[in-house]
Amino acid sequence: xxxxxxxxxxxxxxxxxxxxxxxxxxxxxxxxxxxxxxxxxxxxxxxxxxxxxxxxxxxxxxxxxxxxxxxxxxxxxxxxxxxxxxxxxxxxxxxxxxxxxxxxxxxxxxxxxxxxxxxxxxxxxxxxxxxxxxxxxxxxxxxxxxxxxxxxxxxxxxxxxxxxxxxxxxxxxxxxxxxxxxxxxxxxxxxxxxxxxxxxxxxxxxxxxxxxxxxxxxxxxxxxxxxxxxxxxxxxxxxxxxxxxxxxxxxxxxxxxxxxx
Amino acid sequence: xxxxxxxxxxxxxxxxxxxxxxxxxxxxxxxxxxxxxxxxxxxxxxxxxxxxxxxxxxxxxxxxxxxxxxxxxxxxxxxxxxxxxxxxxxxxxxxxxxxxxxxxxxxxx
Numbered sequence: 001x002x003x004x005x006x007x008x009x010x011x012x013x014x015x016x017x018x019x020x021x022x023x024x025x026x027x028x029x030x031x032x033x034x035x036x037x038x039x040x041x042x043x044x045x046x047x048x049x050x051x052x053x054x055x056x057x058x059x060x061x062x063x064x065x066x067x068x069x070x071x072x073x074x075x076x077x078x079x080x081x082x083x084x085x086x087x088x089x090x091x092x093x094x095x096x097x098x099x100x101x102x103x104x105x106x107x108x109x110x111x112x113x114x115x116x117x118x119x120x121x122x123x124x125x126x127x128x129x130x131x132x133x134x135x136x137x138x139x140x141x142x143x144x145x146x147x148x149x150x151x152x153x154x155x156x157x158x159x160x161x162x163x164x165x166x167x168x169x170x171x172x173x174x175x176x177x178x179x180x181x182x183x184x185x186x187x188x189x190x191x192x193x194x195x196x197x198x199x200x201x202x203x204x205x206x207x208x209x210x211x212x213x214x215x216x217x218x219x220x221x222x223x224x225x226x227x228x229x230x231x232x233x234x235x236x237x238x239x240x241x242x243x244x245x246x247x248x249x250x251x252x253x254x255x256x257x258x259x260x261x
Numbered sequence: 262x263x264x265x266x267x268x269x270x271x272x273x274x275x276x277x278x279x280x281x282x283x284x285x286x287x288x289x290x291x292x293x294x295x296x297x298x299x300x301x302x303x304x305x306x307x308x309x310x311x312x313x314x315x316x317x318x319x320x321x322x323x324x325x326x327x328x329x330x331x332x333x334x335x336x337x338x339x340x341x342x343x344x345x346x347x348x349x350x351x352x353x354x355x356x357x358x359x360x361x362x363x364x365x366x367x368x369x370x
Contacts, residue, residue: 019350052275065263065271078278089286091303106284118307161365168340168357170315172350177308190309194316209313
């Protein structure tokens with residue numbers, strides 16, 4: 001990826017990230033204010049957001065370090081809170097990014113970066129557009145947090161309710177994802193999964209809900225495709241004459257376009 | 262007050278685990294990407310994952326009392342209504358967040 005492609009990728013990434021940046025920046029401000037309220041120096045807001053870079057974990061981490069929680073428990077919390085990210089490898093177009101850039105692309109694979117690339121069209125984006133998108137998202141977040149921590153020591157009152165930006169962001173992303181593919185069972189299954197998880201294990205509702213949702217989608221796939229012609233990929237008992245071509249089982253445009261890499 | 266060394270260690274541990282969870286699955290899942298079932302999952306998952314994240318942030322907000330809950334419900338309705346009407350993510354997020362900040366700050370005062 002040359003320098004020319006890089007500047008074009010940057011311009012596109014600015015447009016790609018405009019709406020998400022608008023929620024990450026105020027959310028960063030609220031995180032920075034919390035850092036100041038916790039009693040840490042302002043620059044810890046910059047360190048947290050630049051090095052850990054996982055929004056919901058950072059909010060939790062603040063409370064944990066304020067109570068001087070043992071590192072083992074912090075590690076367990078990080079594992080549970082961010083377990084959902086393992087699913088993002090299914091569709092994130094990492095192959096478009098050049099090898100060295102993949103170190104950062106995986107480091108910065110946040111919910112927001114996943115959301116922006118979840119639509120099938122991201123599979124045709126250049127590597128520099130994807131990387132710039134991630135760099136900008138982190139820049140909004142780090143800048144917001146640093147600004148919030150610094151401002152918090154200057155202004156005498158607290159702004160409440162900034163954290164709603166994250167809810168608003170995911171609501172908007174849900175509606176956009178719904179418009180892209182009006183598949184009603186998927187959101188219904190997700191809502192049911194979350195309800196069950198929140199009732200049974202309220203402290204770990206996020207990873208549990210995502211696991212239930214994934215299991216539900218797999219069950220739906222198994223039920224719907226029962227009786228259909230055997231698919232090469234998931235029926236090992238296919239007779240062993242020549243390897244089955246994969247085309248018949250790739251019914252989705254996303255899966256089909258991913259083969260063009 | 263936690264020591265800088267402890268804080269640095271907490272940040273390093275969190276960062277290492279987060280990066281591992283984001284990077285390692287590519288080694289396992291990338292060869293499976295061409296399978297039909299994973300192709301289907303990758304297409305069907307985004308809307309559900311986003312909805313779960315939205316519900317999770319609502320669960321985490323834990324309104325202190327019913328006026329706070331009403332402020333959240335109203336802001337939520339504004340976010341949904343604005344986005345269904347305008348399809349403008351910037352307007353929807355900014356509008357709902359400003360409303361929520363104004364309501365919450367007034368309630369807290």
